[in-house]
Amino acid sequence: MTEQAIVTQEAQARALSDDEIVRKAHRSETRFALIGLTVLIVTMIVLMALIVDFAIDGMARIDRDFLTSFPSRRPGEAGILSAWVGTALVILVTAAMAVPLGVAAGLYLEEYARTNWITDLIEINVSNLAGVPSIIYGLLALGLFVQTFQLGQTIFVAGLTLALLILPIIIVATREAVRSIPLEIREAAYGLGADKWQTVSGYILPAARPGILTGAIVGMSRAIGETAPIITIGALTFIAFLPPSPIQSTFPYVNADWLNSPFTVLPIQMFNWISRPQAGFHVNAAATGLILLAMTLLMNGLAIWLRYKIRKGIR
Amino acid sequence: MVSQSHATAAADPFEVSEAFLKRRRLVDLTMRCILFLAASLSILVTAGIVYVLVSEAAHFFAQVSIVDFLTDTQWTPVFQEKHFGIMTLVSGTLMTSAIALIVAVPAGTILSIYLSEFAQPQVREAIKPILELISGVPTVAFGYFALLFVTPLFQTFIPGLSGFNLLVPGIVIGIMILPFIVSVSEDAMRAVPNSLREGAYALGFTRLQTSVRVVIPGAFSGITAAYILGMSRAVGETMVVAIAAGQQAKIAVNPLEGAATITAYIVQISLGDLPHGSIAYLTIFAAGLTLFVITFLFNILAFWLRRKYREVY
Structure with missing residues (x-):
């Protein structure tokens, strides 16, 4: 307020009319809006440059052979068959573990937890875990799963590690989805004589499903792109075979051998090709990167669209 | 029933x-x-x-004595003559993180003020998803981008920029953490009650003056939390530095040259096949512990700051 007064005094001293003060304020407003827009546009240009760079470098390399060949010492013959199969299987394990656990934890914190020190501890803990660098999860997996429990460098261990990594994302998404459900729904359920679990499983969970789905998609997309924790486990980078098939023709028609198979995933294959000196491998890396980008951007786009639909539904 | x-x-x-x-x-x-x-x-x-x-x-x-670990100026765990000075790796990490913050803090602050105070709701709804898309890009893709697009581009006008350097990874990490900083600080700014803004407008403040003198002070703890969380992410970022910053462990003074960071070192050692229990194998856990302690302190501080602004309003 005193500064306003000073401004007015200065204006009087320089004999500025009210009009001029207003105009001056308008000018600085416009200037800031322009700066904001510039920053925004520059950010978008960078994102565009990234996508276009991958498209130019890698588009021509993607064909049927690239998707159906194993890695090779000759860049022209190498492909990503083992990598995309590995990614698909690892993500399957991750989803199967992270989604039920994350949803259960989120439901507990939002619906059941009383305000006490245990709840406080869990909350601080989840928020800290969300900020722990991914490579630390890799060291956890190396020290605990690979060395102490001797589980080996397998699809199961990779899926488990990534599940722990994305757990906070799913917990937070579940909590937000549950929190946005109107209190009346709970009251109506209790009024009909439902107990806590009947309310949660019959009314809260179905209503929160789209929000939870959004979180799960974002989490999966994060897991698909993660490289560092899987490198730390010590995943081999030259895998020229596929894990055993999860489906078989004889009883019981499914088998779990693939869980214990060595593997490679798309980001690891890409990292491996980037670190080679030959330009041919860089082209392969760009092609793999383009596929990864397409997958993660599509999944994030889907999540954003879902969230938009939810918000419209609530209004 | x-x-x-x-x-x-x-x-x-x-x-x-x-x-x-x-x-x-x-x-x-x-x-x-x-x-x-x-x-x-x-x-x-x-x-x-x-x-x-x-x-x-x-x-x-x-x-290895903890004093040597903290004071030695060389890091050569796999050489004949072994040195274990973690400060070499810490200096590389701090250099890239500092560059990232120099990019992300001003840009993030301007963007969040713009989005929370200036932009029309429709514009805001259109922009935020695009920012989210950036945070969805896999980090290994940013690494490729830094090494094979941005570095060659910068070399055309920065003479003396090596193929592996700290400047480009720093800038790229800055862009990566930008959406995160924007979303946390915008969240804090929007938590400032409208009555405060209306009071400011009634006194004749412009939107810019309201932002700088009312909203930013009001959201101060939340904005600080955003910077700290951004710093924590920059410190823990792995793939960009592992790909584009080089692997030479030395005290980082010149951002135009390459140097290893804590995370890049862990990746480098993990790629080799080290016997369990060997001293080089143990170094990645010592380096990891250092990284965990740094990020843990940042995360707790930020958690506390965010809770504080939630309590105020």
């Missing part, structure tokens, strides 16, 4: 059998326990991380 009333219809249509209630109570209690166990699993994860890092690092510090 429906099947229940059938069973006891003869006596009283509204009576519920004891056995039914007992079963329901049991299910309710069991589910409560299962959900609680799922929630406490997160504590187990943290405990696991701390246990692994501390127990392996303890083996390391049994062989």
